[in-house]
Amino acid sequence: MDTTQRTDQQRSADRRRRELLEAADRVVLRDGPQASMNAIAAEAGITKPILYRHFGDKGGLYAALAKRHTDALLDSLRAALDAPADRRERVESTLDTYLAAIEARPQVYRFLMHPAEGSTGADQGFDVGKHSAPLLRRMGEELAQVIEERVDLGPESQQLARVWGHGIVGMMHAAGDWWLGERPCSRAELVRSLADLLWGRLAAAGDKIGGPGF
Secondary structure, eight states, rough: OOHHHHHHHHHHHHHHHHHHHHHHHHHHHHGHHHHHHHHHHHTTTSSSSHHHHHSSSHHHEEEHHHHHHHHHHHHHHHHHHHSOOOOOHHHHHHHHHHHHHHHHHHHHHHHHOOOOOOOGGGGGGGOOHHEEEEEEEEHHHHHHHHHHHHEEEOOHHHHHHHHHHHHHHHHHHHHHHHHHOOOOOOHHHHHHHHHHHHHHHHHHHHEOOOOOOO
């Protein structure tokens, strides 16, 4: 098989994978954590063995969907962090971007963070922590990098930036999960309250010399 044939086959496989992920997205938007491999295969117009051939099992499909949605969320968070605004506005905008994303697609959020809620049959025993924890860890590392590049945290800047990055992501996740389930206040009120909690130390830290500013 020559290089051109291999390239064409890879493009075809990539296109088919995207189509299957789009079908999975439609089922997740409809069913949330109850989304099953059977329903996704039916939506895609294929048999479940073919779906397994592409993703292996629910964990493989979950990982592919998680990457797809985490990539999109991180792009939105980066845009909020890069927007021309003062630091307080940028902090509030970043928090609001995360909360707006989970509010706009709650079924997707619940599928990614609470997939065991809908597990039945072969899906029972699906390890939520094994799959959801890396998503939060990735977001924490991304935010830590932004903080280290932009904020002067002193001689232990790298370690402190990671503490802040993972701490802020943990706070956003826990508060957002509670808020999405109970809706005790408006999104704007939650954003202001979380920003107030963060603001003391963030307001005191200077911008890193030579950095893009925060």
